[in-house]
Amino acid sequence: MNLPSSVAETAALLAAGGYVADPALATTVFLSLSMQRPLFLEGEPGTGKTEIAKVLAEGLGRRLVRLQCYDGLDLAAAAYEWDHARQLMAIRLAEASGEAASIDIYARHFLQSRPLLSAIDPDQPPAVLLIDELDRADEPFEAFLLELLADFQLTIPEYGTVKAKTAPVVVLTSNRTREVHDAIRRRCLYQWVDYPNAAREREILARKAPGVSERLSAEIVAFVQRLRSEDLFKLPGVAETIDWAGALTYLDQTELAPGAVDETLGVLLKYQDDIAKIRGAEAARLVDEAKSVVSPLPVV
Amino acid sequence: MSGVLATNIMHFARLLRRAGLPVGPADMLAAQQAVALIDIGDKTQMRVALRTTMVHRHEHAELFDYAFSIYWRDPEAARQARAMAAIDGGKEQPPEKAPPGARRLQEAFQSPKEQRKPLEDRPPEIEAVMTVSERERLQTMDFEAMSASDIANAKAEIQKLRLPLDAKRTRRLRPDRQGARTDLRATLRASLRQGGEILDISRSRRVTKPPPLVVLCDISGSMSRYAQILLHFLHAVANDRDRVSTFLFGTRLSNITRQLRARDPETAFQSVAHAVPDWSGGTRIGEALAEFNQVWSRRVLGQGAVVLLVTDGLDRDGAAGLSENMERLHKSCSRLVWLNPLLRWDGFAPKSQGIRAMLPHVDEFRTVHNLASLRSLVESLSRPASARDMDRWRNVA
Numbered sequence: 001m002n003l004p005s006s007v008a009e010t011a012a013l014l015a016a017g018g019y020v021a022d023p024a025l026a027t028t029v030f031l032s033l034s035m036q037r038p039l040f041l042e043g044e045p046g047t048g049k050t051e052i053a054k055v056l057a058e059g060l061g062r063r064l065v066r067l068q069c070y071d072g073l074d075l076a077a078a079a080y081e082w083d084h085a086r087q088l089m090a091i092r093l094a095e096a097s098g099e100a101a102s103i104d105i106y107a108r109h110f111l112q113s114r115p116l117l118s119a120i121d122p123d124q125p126p127a128v129l130l131i132d133e134l135d136r137a138d139e140p141f142e143a144f145l146l147e148l149l150a151d152f153q154l155t156i157p158e159y160g161t162v163k164a165k166t167a168p169v170v171v172l173t174s175n176r177t178r179e180v181h182d183a184i185r186r187r188c189l190y191q192w193v194d195y196p197n198a199a200r201e202r203e204i205l206a207r208k209a210p211g212v213s214e215r216l217s218a219e220i221v222a223f224v225q226r227l228r229s230e231d232l233f234k235l236p237g238v239a240e241t242i243d244w245a246g247a248l249t250y251l252d253q254t255e256l257a258p259g260a261v262d263e264t265l266g267v268l269l270k271y272q273d274d275i276a277k278i279r280g281a282e283a284a285r286l287v288d289e290a291k292s293v294v295s296p297l298p299v300v
Numbered sequence: 301m302s303g304v305l306a307t308n309i310m311h312f313a314r315l316l317r318r319a320g321l322p323v324g325p326a327d328m329l330a331a332q333q334a335v336a337l338i339d340i341g342d343k344t345q346m347r348v349a350l351r352t353t354m355v356h357r358h359e360h361a362e363l364f365d366y367a368f369s370i371y372w373r374d375p376e377a378a379r380q381a382r383a384m385a386a387i388d389g390g391k392e393q394p395p396e397k398a399p400p401g402a403r404r405l406q407e408a409f410q411s412p413k414e415q416r417k418p419l420e421d422r423p424p425e426i427e428a429v430m431t432v433s434e435r436e437r438l439q440t441m442d443f444e445a446m447s448a449s450d451i452a453n454a455k456a457e458i459q460k461l462r463l464p465l466d467a468k469r470t471r472r473l474r475p476d477r478q479g480a481r482t483d484l485r486a487t488l489r490a491s492l493r494q495g496g497e498i499l500d501i502s503r504s505r506r507v508t509k510p511p512p513l514v515v516l517c518d519i520s521g522s523m524s525r526y527a528q529i530l531l532h533f534l535h536a537v538a539n540d541r542d543r544v545s546t547f548l549f550g551t552r553l554s555n556i557t558r559q560l561r562a563r564d565p566e567t568a569f570q571s572v573a574h575a576v577p578d579w580s581g582g583t584r585i586g587e588a589l590a591e592f593n594q595v596w597s598r599r600v601l602g603q604g605a606v607v608l609l610v611t612d613g614l615d616r617d618g619a620a621g622l623s624e625n626m627e628r629l630h631k632s633c634s635r636l637v638w639l640n641p642l643l644r645w646d647g648f649a650p651k652s653q654g655i656r657a658m659l660p661h662v663d664e665f666r667t668v669h670n671l672a673s674l675r676s677l678v679e680s681l682s683r684p685a686s687a688r689d690m691d692r693w694r695n696v697a
Binding site: 006007023024027028030031032034035037040042071072074082084087088091105135136138140158175176177178179182185186188189190191192233273 | 322324326327330333334337338339342344345348349352353355356357358361470471472473484485488489496593594598599600602603624628
């Protein structure tokens with residue numbers, strides 16, 4: 001499928017995949033697609049950074065190549081590895097048949113592709129490459145990425161340079177558990193993904209948790225939006241809002257009630273200190289506020 | 301794209317550079333390219349297109365938005381000069397203003413998420429040597445110049461620093477003839493040089509490397525006489541190894557990692573003195589730690605960081621919130637070392653509330669009886685850990 005040709009088309013593409021993007025994010029995604037620059041997304045956990053890559057892959061009809069980063073991730077696990085066992089075997093066989101002089105042990109079929117090489121493999125269909133949680137990898141790994149991000153190519157000393165026929169769409173995400181180096185940032189378009197505003201969050205909830213009644217989802221969003229302005233150690237993300245809507249539906253709740261909120265706080269808040277702070281009176285107050293926003297004129 | 305717009309973008313990039321944003325020529329070209337693709341009549345698209353190409357850090361976004369709103373407001377040529385003046389003024393104002401407000405303004409530029417309570421203008425605590433306002437303190441806080449030999453000495457001392465858990469095995473490999481792992485790729489390549497005959501097995505071993513170090517250093521009144529030596533220490537450590545983050549706290553927390561990165565100690569100390577508004581005031585350890593936990597811990601404590609907390613544990617707030625925040629800090633780092641420079645005699649009993657709140661949550665408690673030199677500091681920190689000492693301290697507390 002062709003790349004979108006305007007910001008509006010990009011927003012429509014994301015929306016078709018169930019992703020509600022704000023105008024700034026849609027513009028950045030559009031630019032990243034048009035300029036063929038990697039997209040570097042930073043933001044709090046649970047704000048939908050990874051989801052963008054998935055939706056793009058689906059919307060553009062491309063395969064999604066995902067590289068989950070972790071400490072110690074190296075070239076052999078991220079890019080490529082030579083199949084040493086087969087190389088040695090090939091040498092043995094060639095020797096036995098007297099053709100040792102003609103064997104090339106660095107031929108393509110001895111090269112095992114890992115995500116990075118697979119994403120730029122000219123023999124495979126175009127890809128969306130998701131490099132997820134780059135901050136979890138250690139610094140040396142970032143250096144492996146530089147050539148790939150700048151030119152969509154990888155140089156393998158024994159083999160040569162592999163270059164993508166169609167530039168892959170590259171999405172990098174980070175939760176900022178470590179600052180990613182400037183060299184990576186320079187090669188990318190940067191976007192900070194923030195928590196959505198109430199209207200956008202309601203829209204997201206309508207798409208992601210369609211079984212929830214309109215009234216309940218409006219109250220849920222109002223409650224979570226208030227919760228985000230509290231002094232908490234870890235604020236709930238959109239993913240938590242969606243989970244919570246699901247949890248309340250399973251408990252057959254049709255509107256927010258302090259009791260049910262207290263019992264399900266663990267879906268929204270993941271630290272005991274935060275839960276202890278909100279549970280009880282504070283939760284009841286937030287529920288009241290949320291309700292008064294949703295239906296400002298109570299029927300007496 | 302029209303030449304006028306291209307010129308305007310160039311001027312705008314220059315303005316951003318003057319305001320302190322690292323906007324390079326490559327960023328400017330990318331911005332030109334981006335603007336050609338979007339609808340320039342739409343202000344949001346224009347702003348995002350420029351921001352996404354010129355800004356690479358979330359901290360810079362707010363300054364960018366401010367500059368954008370000033371620069372692209374009206375199309376007259378004269379506004380450029382005005383914009384320059386406004387941005388430059390905005391940048392240079394902080395040192396002139398009252399420190400608390402200026403500090404907030406500065407921090408607002410760095411991280412818009414931070415919310416802090418205004419600092420009440422209380423006089424410094426009794427521990428403060430002199431009763432002067434914070435502002436006056438700031439001006440008098442200049443550090444003795446370091447001679448070239450001082451710097452060389454400091455470097456030599458820091459080389460001897462051995463922190464607990466210092467050599468941490470990473471998952472990276474390095475060629476080593478005695479290594480435990482065989483490196484088949486290197487073996488095969490070497491064999492090609494011998495006509496395909498494997499004569500020698502190449503080996504590799506894990507690389508060890510010190511973990512990230514986070515230093516939280518108290519600069520309140522009671523610690524002020526050591527500020528000089530501590531700063532020398534911090535500067536030397538920050539320049540000796542990579543992955544060091546440094547924070548100072550008194551009544552508030554300041555991240556001085558970037559300032560300390562200047563190679564020249566005097567330049568570094570000058571910018572530190574400017575960036576930190578609360579030299580020699582009181583101490584709110586609990587609040588400073590709470591802020592660290594909330595805003596910074598997730599960003600700097602990854603990958604098994606060791607935290608070095610330098611404080612005497614004398615807290616102005618009567619240890620409010622100290623125990624909880626120490627506990628959280630302890631749980632988020634791989635090792636928490638507390639260095640207390642105020643223990644000058646062996647019969648010291650940790651009676652202060654702050655000390656009793658903190659002791660249960662540290663892995664190691666180090667004391668310096670006479671913090672007269674960098675050497676004594678390094679020696680104290682490099683001593684092997686003693687579990688018995690730690691138990692003794694905990695019992696006394």
